[in-house]
Amino acid sequence: MVAPITLASELPPDNQNQSEFSAEQLAQVNSVSQLSDVQPSDWAFGALQSLVERYACIAGFPDSTYRGHRVMTRYEFAAGLNACLDRLNELIATSTTSLVTQEDLATLEKLQAEFATELATLRSRVDTLEAQVVELQANQFSTTTKLNGEVIFTVAGVLGDKAADQDGNPDNNPNLEDNFILSDRVRLSFDTSFTGKDLLRTRLQARNIPEFQGRVTGTRMTRLSFAGDEDNQARVDELYYYFPVSDRLAVTVAPIKIELDRIVKTQSPFKSTGSGSISLFGRHNPIYRVLGGTAFGLNYDLNEQISLNLGYTAADAQNPEQNNGLFDGNYNAFAQLFFKPIENLDIGLTYVHSYYAGGGNTGVNITGGTGSENARRPFGNVATSANSFGLETSWRISPKFILSGWAGYSIAESKISDDEADILNYAITLAFPDLGGKGNLSGFVFGMPPKVIQSSQTEDENTSFHIEGFHRLRITDNISVTPGLFVIINPEHNDNNDNIYVGAIRTTFTF
Incomplete structure (x- = not known):
């Protein structure tokens, strides 16, 4: 079984200074092939594509790109992989395990191993951001x-x-x-x-x-x-x-x-x-x-x-x-x-x-x-x-x-x-x-x-x-x-x- 991972998608380090998008601006993408700047040359692309199309578990931006026409970085890929992990964890938690095949679980485990470093980095960055948000909320001068x-x-x-x-x-x-x-x-x-x-x-x-x-x-x-x-x-x-x-x-x-x-x-x-x-x-x-x-x-x-x-x-x-x-x-x-x-x-x-x-x-x-x-x-x-x-x-x-x-x-x-x-x-x-x-x-x-x-x-x-x-x-x-x-x-x-x-x-x- 895939170990539960509670991570949220995050911008890669080289995109942190770009303007942010609100949740309303995000559009659901049902195929990795719709993400125009993802190159289908690696085995991981096909594996993630199969999971996305089966479980609809990744969101892209309105222009179907990851912030620009360029090759998807490993951090961006890890963010998409994490979204699929969250989606499968949700299905498992609601007792709909019959929808998740053993083959897909094996694919996820392989992807987790391949992108373990990137996933760990995302976890660290999210934890840091959450701590900063808590600190700001506790010490903010006023909300108005x-x-x-x-x-x-x-x-x-x-x-x-x-x-x-x-x-x-x-x-x-x-x-x-x-x-x-x-x-x-x-x-x-x-x-x-x-x-x-x-x-x-x-x-x-x-x-x-x-x-x-x-x-x-x-x-x-x-x-x-x-x-x-x-x-x-x-x-x-x-x-x-x-x-x-x-x-x-x-x-x-x-x-x-x-x-x-x-x-x-x-x-x-x-x-x-x-x-x-x-x-x-x-x-x-x-x-x-x-x-x-x-x-x-x-x-x-x-x-x-x-x-x-x-x-x-x-x-x-x-x-x-x-x-x-x-x-x-x-x-x-x-x-x-x-x-x-x-x-x-x-x-x-x-x-x-x-x-x-x-x-x-x-x-x-x-x-x-x-x-x-x-x-x-x-x-x-x-x-x-x-x-x-x-x-x-x-x-x-x-x-x-x-x-x-x-x-x-x-x-x-x-x-x-x-x-x-x-x-x-x-x-x-x-x-x-x-x-x-x-x-x-x-x-x-x-x-x-x-x-x-x-x-x-x-x-x-x-x-x-x-x-x-x-x-x-x-x-x-x-x-x-x-x-x-x-x-x-x-x-x-x-x-x-x-x-x-x-x-x-x-x-x-x-x-």
């Missing part, structure tokens, strides 16, 4: 959650003579705080999916990267895209749940602060703070940063070319006091129409209505902290509303060249007077993916940070320009280094201010 991490080390500094201010006398400007710094940002994201199509993201963050504004440079135009300083105290800085309602409609709910670029498409190749532009202004249109907070968003695809984004954010939704809460405090209501008129060309038309109660910790911040102080608060820190309009485009001219840009226009109104102000910003960006190697990215940004071009109070007299260049160098799949430099010409839209240069070397680790 994946941990993603990002760590940034940066060396950065500002260069120039004097810090900026808004008056017309450069003689009283303070000296620029130009000491170089070494700092970090750490993010751990727990991405959970319950259906395979939804996403619950919980992100922890700790960082100590200075903003390069205020007393350092005197202007918010010099802010880094990845800056923020909480003395490396870890906190939940992002929490949202995205889920599809249908094939066309998806919903995003965020109980704590979230930026609009998590809900809508920005058409910018530089929006990532870990791998995109060095500057905050260079990420995308400032219209997406006018007010972050608790958010609710809807994304509806009208067809493959057109989609509509609707949403609402509240800055202090968790606060029940007067002039706060979900509907009584600072808020945004936004809409964006995204469409693709031709292949590789994306266009977004954006509208945002904002209201700021003024005062308090949040205050008025019409431009998302990237323009002049006058553009940020054209009437001071008083109750203000704004209607903002944006145009965003991105054209992938070739796989290695992307031309993008945006323009943003805001009309601000004071809620305590009849004062109004018009605020404009724009930018053109050039992206060169894979320049010098796969995974690299070279970028160039030229634009004008938000500027008050017309006001019943104070207009920005001159014009600032933002000029930036950076190159992300991919060292490995998990490490990249991005040196970058940008200059602000006439900071605060005041040509009495000296130009300010900001340089950084950002090293990003992902896992």
Whole structure:
């Protein structure tokens, strides 16, 4: 009698790195001759062919081959032989021994002896795999959650003579705080999916990267895209749940602060703070940063070319006091129409209505902290509303060249007077993916940070320009280094201010 063998078929060693097939992809084969890459030149072929045709005990792949048009290896043959051994063991165990002839048993014993080494190797490999599976199941983090991490080390500094201010006398400007710094940002994201199509993201963050504004440079135009300083105290800085309602409609709910670029498409190749532009202004249109907070968003695809984004954010939704809460405090209501008129060309038309109660910790911040102080608060820190309009485009001219840009226009109104102000910003960006190697990215940004071009109070007299260049160098799949430099010409839209240069070397680790 054939000794019972409890082995499962396994890929041979030289095929382990090939893509796997599911059980549904396997098709039953009733003859060895159907396996096109098995050569019928050895005695064992005929013996196994006879067993397969009699007991239907081997499975091949949909194209009736063993992963390629080549001679069947001894390991593959042993896997097929093992399948026949399992089949005959099953017949014997169910007391249908009359179906198994003594001649076939003798053939199997001969085949077992011939392929004893290969069968033993299969046994060892299967045992090892089973042990690894048990270990993974016992120590897996979660069946529904994946941990993603990002760590940034940066060396950065500002260069120039004097810090900026808004008056017309450069003689009283303070000296620029130009000491170089070494700092970090750490993010751990727990991405959970319950259906395979939804996403619950919980992100922890700790960082100590200075903003390069205020007393350092005197202007918010010099802010880094990845800056923020909480003395490396870890906190939940992002929490949202995205889920599809249908094939066309998806919903995003965020109980704590979230930026609009998590809900809508920005058409910018530089929006990532870990791998995109060095500057905050260079990420995308400032219209997406006018007010972050608790958010609710809807994304509806009208067809493959057109989609509509609707949403609402509240800055202090968790606060029940007067002039706060979900509907009584600072808020945004936004809409964006995204469409693709031709292949590789994306266009977004954006509208945002904002209201700021003024005062308090949040205050008025019409431009998302990237323009002049006058553009940020054209009437001071008083109750203000704004209607903002944006145009965003991105054209992938070739796989290695992307031309993008945006323009943003805001009309601000004071809620305590009849004062109004018009605020404009724009930018053109050039992206060169894979320049010098796969995974690299070279970028160039030229634009004008938000500027008050017309006001019943104070207009920005001159014009600032933002000029930036950076190159992300991919060292490995998990490490990249991005040196970058940008200059602000006439900071605060005041040509009495000296130009300010900001340089950084950002090293990003992902896992």
